[in-house]
Amino acid sequence: MRRQSVETLIAGLDAMHPERPFRVMNVCGGHERSITQAGLRSLLDKHIELIPGPGCPVCICPEEDIAQAIHLALNEQVILLSFGDMLRVPVFSHTEGPRSLLAARSQGADVRPVASPLDAVAIARANVTQQVVFFAAGFETTMAPVAAMVAEGVPDNLTVLLSGRLTWPAVAMLLSNDEQAFDALIAPGHVATIMGSDEWAFVAEQHGLPTAIAGFHGESVLAALQCLLQQRSDNRAQLVNCYPEVVKPQGNTQAQQLLREVMVVSAANWRGIGVVEDSGFTLRPEFATVNARVRFSELTDQSSFTPLAPPAGARCADVVLGRLYPDQCPLFGNECTPRHPIGPCMVSDEGACRIWMSSGMRSVDESKPTPEGV
Ligand code: SF4
DSSP: OOOHHHHHHHHHHHHHOOOOOOEEEOOOOHHHHHHHTHHHHHHTTTTTEEEEOOOOHHHHSSSHHHHHHHHHHSSSTTEEEGGGGTTTTOOOOOSOOOOOOHHHHHHHEEEESSSHHHHHHHHHHHTTSSEEEEEEEEOOOHHHHHHHHHHHOOOEEEEEEEEEESHHHHHHHHHHHHHHHHHHEEEEEHHHHHHHHGHHHHHHHHOOOEEOOOOOSSHHHHHHHHHHHHHTTOOOOOOSSTTTTTTTTOOOHHHHHHHHHEEEHHHHHEEETTTEEEEEEOOOOGGGGGGGHHHTTTOOTTTTOOOOOOOOOOOOOHHHHHSSSGGTTTTTTTTBOSSOOOOEEEEEEETTTHHHHHOOSSSSOSSSTTTTTT
């Protein structure tokens, strides 16, 4: 696909003159970061809305999984590994004890950030007298290397506390609950790289919504937007891959095979959202020796975990589901900041609240209707 300049793309979008609101959900936190950091919203026609959706794995990681990780970390035999932005995510529960992995570390737990499964294997090999637990939370792009690590075989002292999720079921759930949730979709480029663009065809075929796969630079997002707007103007809906240099219709079949070999898919809880059918990865029984929930079943017992309601005013679930923009949460930039996060969306680099705050964006353009206001 020939790359056009931002100016050309914006001019093209302007020339299409949308006369009524066009609400485009961008699922992926990476897209939200590109959009916000490039200030794309301020360049667009007032009728075009870009609504961040449920594409932040840290934001939707259920509190009971984080509580399990904290509980494991507090065991002195355990080194608990996690991707870095999970460390500060708070849990709200009646259970006594630290409310985040970072708080556990400040109480003496050996909690270490890692960047990849390779780090986890290296740390396990370097600490053979300890039990190393890799708290692996993420979407398909994260799960594929975890599956590769497990399939290859890991040191005896390494187990995985898995909290993996698939993205498309959350979008399907949003649309099955409310067909009007948005008018078009920018589907996640990274996920599609693994799972294939075809996975997103259901949005156009079953729900009649224009859908485009986009890459992560501003021009790619704008090209996807142009494609979506053109579809609406032509009164048609189809899936268009605007990131063909990386994303193939069938995706990375080798990675998918590894995922199938190592994990099964079942219903799973999403923080603030609830159980979503066919959305969670679980290790297959044949990998029970690698499963931290099996090896440490007493420590990962969830029966005593009782979640509390989020703090008054916190609207994290509404932000994750695209019902509110971050600045419509009353705590945004007030009680809740990157330095003192109250909800997970203010912690993760892929959380909409964090992205907006760290990009200096304090409110959506007042001239544009909000997702709730349409
Ligand atoms: S500002 Fe904080 S409390 Fe409000 S939605 Fe964002 S993360 Fe949640």
